[in-house]
Amino acid sequence: MNTACTALIAEDELLLAESLRADLAELWPELQIIGMAAHGEAALEGALRLRPQVLFLDIRMPGMTGLEVAQALAEDWPDGQEGDPPFPLLIFVTAYDQYALKAFEQAAVDYVLKPVQRERLAQTCARLQTALQQREAASSVQQRPADSGAMDAVAQLRQLLAAPGVPEALGLPAASAKPLRLLQVSVGQTIHMVPVSDVIYFEAADKYVRVITTDKEHLVRASLRELLPQLDAQQFWQVHRSVVVRADAITRAVRDEAGKLSLHLRERPERLAVSRMFAHLFKGL
Known part of the structure; x- marks a missing residue:
């Protein structure tokens, strides 16, 4: 199954970013990498400007984390008027343990582990191609509003961030036992x-x-x-x-x-x- 698509890679480690780009070029030749971002703010700005169909987000980046970029993107994405692009499919790139990964799975958010394994990345590419085809079929018969992808992402992120211990595992600040007075x-x-x-x-x-x-x-x-x-x-x-x-x-x-x-x-x-x-x-x- 071959599907033409555009993507943006947000990864602050240059060698890992280039390795991911090279692997994607072999596994999915039709995929066009239209942008690379080395930190969270650049990822957000690039995604809003370039409107990729797929966004690979490193969880830990300087400035905004990958989760914060995804949240900000869901807030700022166009509201689904005629001609607006659909919200990008999100893939998180992470080095975290199984506890955090279980939360990704429960929230139906796809991810790849560092160092990225080609076999696992191939599975992700296949899932993305299927999701893109399903999205195209749905839009052709106007089954869903254009901004439904953003709403889906919001629901997934909310579920992910609500899982006990996950925000701390993903590098987000833990709640204080004694609130500030x-x-x-x-x-x-x-x-x-x-x-x-x-x-x-x-x-x-x-x-x-x-x-x-x-x-x-x-x-x-x-x-x-x-x-x-x-x-x-x-x-x-x-x-x-x-x-x-x-x-x-x-x-x-x-x-x-x-x-x-x-x-x-x-x-x-x-x-x-x-x-x-x-x-x-x-x-x-």
Whole structure:
């Protein structure tokens, strides 16, 4: 079975990336490698710009991890209007143990182990070709919306990240046993004490996190990835990869004509967008 296809390889180890490209050229000659990325941000930018049909993602890369790239891609991918490309099929390249790999299998996410074995890669290529043919057949009879691939990826990633111990095994920060109660925010020679319970939402801003209270804004030099595990997950909900909001500060979630959710806040005028990845948090009873 031969299927023409485009792919992007995201791998920070040059020799491994070139080896994977060479193996794919032999196993799947019709596959066109349209991009190579050496870190997570480049992988995300390249995938959004080049729109490959297949994306090989190294789990551990500088900057964003492979899982974070996949999550961000699912959030930013076009919403499935006519002419939009389907969401790429994801293949994770990993060196992790069987415990983590079991979670990949349960979430129906394909993977290849480092060092990549040709026999296993051949199986992956065959699965990808079958999946592409099934996708083409479904789209030809309009069985599924164009963005269903993104929604499938979101469901798979959510299941993967929810497996006990897996985030830690994949290099993501573990939740703190004692949630953070007080932020010490430096402004010049002054340190402001900001109770976490006063925070309406946190928003990633380059190398900082914006800390928004009812009437003030602070900047802390940290990443949202570092801060999130220190917050009480019952009180603070992540609604976008760059936004975490205090749940009881939300008055309502409103869905627009395109199906996108936005949050209205109790003590702030701005509206916060909810990404695909976290839309499941808002379901009426």
